[in-house]
Amino acid sequence: MRSFHPSDVVRAAEAPLLESLPEGTLMRRAAYGLARVVASELRERTGGIAGRRVSLLVGSGDNGGDALWAGTFLRRRGVSVTALLLDPDRAHPAGLRALRKAGGRIVPATPEHLGDPDLVLDGIVGISGRGPLRPAAAALVDEITAPIIAVDIPSGVDPDTGAVDGPAITAAVTVTFGAYKPVHALGATRCGRVELVDIGLTLPEAGLVAAEPSEIGAIWPVPGAEDDKYSQGVVGVRAGSARYPGAGVLCTGAAVAATSGMVRYAGSGASEVLARFPEVVVSPSVAETGRVQAWVVGPGAGTDDEACANLRDILATDLPVLVDADGLTLLAREPGLVRGRSAHTLLTPHAGEFARLTGNRPEPDRVAAVRSLAADWGVHVLLKGRATLVARPDGHVFVNDAGGSWASTAGAGDVLAGVIGSLLSSGMPVDLAAAAGARAHALAANLAAQDPKSPGAAPTSASAILSRLGDSIRLLRTHIAES
Numbered sequence: 001m002r003s004f005h006p007s008d009v010v011r012a013a014e015a016p017l018l019e020s021l022p023e024g025t026l027m028r029r030a031a032y033g034l035a036r037v038v039a040s041e042l043r044e045r046t047g048g049i050a051g052r053r054v055s056l057l058v059g060s061g062d063n064g065g066d067a068l069w070a071g072t073f074l075r076r077r078g079v080s081v082t083a084l085l086l087d088p089d090r091a092h093p094a095g096l097r098a099l100r101k102a103g104g105r106i107v108p109a110t111p112e113h114l115g116d117p118d119l120v121l122d123g124i125v126g127i128s129g130r131g132p133l134r135p136a137a138a139a140l141v142d143e144i145t146a147p148i149i150a151v152d153i154p155s156g157v158d159p160d161t162g163a164v165d166g167p168a169i170t171a172a173v174t175v176t177f178g179a180y181k182p183v184h185a186l187g188a189t190r191c192g193r194v195e196l197v198d199i200g201l202t203l204p205e206a207g208l209v210a211a212e213p214s215e216i217g218a219i220w221p222v223p224g225a226e227d228d229k230y231s232q233g234v235v236g237v238r239a240g241s242a243r244y245p246g247a248g249v250l251c252t253g254a255a256v257a258a259t260s261g262m263v264r265y266a267g268s269g270a271s272e273v274l275a276r277f278p279e280v281v282v283s284p285s286v287a288e289t290g291r292v293q294a295w296v297v298g299p300g301a302g303t304d305d306e307a308c309a310n311l312r313d314i315l316a317t318d319l320p321v322l323v324d325a326d327g328l329t330l331l332a333r334e335p336g337l338v339r340g341r342s343a344h345t346l347l348t349p350h351a352g353e354f355a356r357l358t359g360n361r362p363e364p365d366r367v368a369a370v371r372s373l374a375a376d377w378g379v380h381v382l383l384k385g386r387a388t389l390v391a392r393p394d395g396h397v398f399v400n401d402a403g404g405s406w407a408s409t410a411g412a413g414d415v416l417a418g419v420i421g422s423l424l425s426s427g428m429p430v431d432l433a434a435a436a437g438a439r440a441h442a443l444a445a446n447l448a449a450q451d452p453k454s455p456g457a458a459p460t461s462a463s464a465i466l467s468r469l470g471d472s473i474r475l476l477r478t479h480i481a482e483s
Ligand SMILES: NC(=O)C1=CN([C@@H]2O[C@H](COP(=O)(O)OP(=O)(O)OC[C@H]3O[C@@H](n4cnc5c(N)ncnc54)[C@H](O)[C@@H]3O)[C@@H](O)[C@H]2O)[C@@H](O)CC1
Pocket: 014, 018, 026, 027, 028, 030, 031, 059, 060, 061, 062, 063, 064, 066, 124, 125, 126, 127, 128, 129, 130, 131, 132, 133, 134, 151, 152, 153, 156, 177, 199
């Protein structure tokens, strides 16, 4: 698992080292690692290091100090370094002295001093930064055409929430120190590739984690020698309606593709489902559906009296239940249906549905928002987005950065619900089922946007995502062999 630690935890972990090590050691350790990444980027991008040009954007804190020290180390490798000071009176004194001694140029942060660098280091603010870039920094950043390497975090992006509320850095690479911070998962599009430099911190267990592909591949259920169609889990899908028959087809099809267990469908779209997936066992109603080990209820299922009665009946079982889409709209009116359940419930809202459930949109602190709903209602919550979050009632959160936004298309949520429902029926713990499903779904969407016969990517569709689920799961499972 990759762990993400908020800034107060990182600061607390730094404190004993700052006490015990000679002054400046920790910063030089960080800056040395940073300089190595910068050097290798220079080599990769320009074919060499000596004689290349690097500009440093230097703010008023230790983040600027890191940049100045990295500039000092780069000078020693023959790089031409210019430090642009945003707040000359408050720039890190020891870092300034060191860079000056090493032959770096030190100038005020104005556009005419930017020059034509090969790379720019963003040392404007680190984990103590709050809010967007201030106007002078924003104006300077606007002029930059060279790739930016962010020091610790991309400035202007909130380190703990990844929220952006105005001008901010978009980096090609982010070099972080001691620990990954939440921004590296929640604001991944601003960070580019993230490199971690170990500075020897001892950290507590994290409350925000991301599963590695190999870990998901390793837990994905596949049939064993003793398995039959029932032993692998049977999922019931109550999705689709006369108005939205496609939701039933997509959700059920995804459940079929995700595991080898059996899929039962209950609802008015049975003939459409059967026409596309003859392996599904259909019945016209929830009451007539045979035994299942988990339910998915809600995608395109409507909000009429019958849909409401079905939701009640399904939630009255002692089985894990995933509630999505129309099911969430109904729940918003009657949260009592899930609050008292003894079995697990997983709610899978997008931001708008989240607002319907809680009265507030989840931004800007999506992690806090999802934790609060999970704890309040005693449920698991999967909040959809570029970074999908899965919160347990105890506050533990999985994050999955989709690595692309191709899944932002109609019906993609129905596919996600089917995948996770299938994993739930296999007996997988709810948070892992949700995290694994989110990962496989995002990967399938990225695959669907690509074409092996031509480079690049193009918009895709829920049906195409469904058709690439098998490839996605195969890819996740091959990571087991690789790692
Ligand atoms: N403490 C240490 O020894 C180490 C700290 N490290 C670096 O230190 C950073 C944290 O440094 P600091 O706590 O000094 O603070 P920062 O450098 O993150 O921020 C400096 C100051 O910027 C101001 N500021 C806040 N928001 C701003 C904004 N939007 N625009 C402009 N200015 C703003 C504030 O006055 C803040 O105190 C880390 O991110 C990391 O880069 C690393 O060198 C590792 C070791």
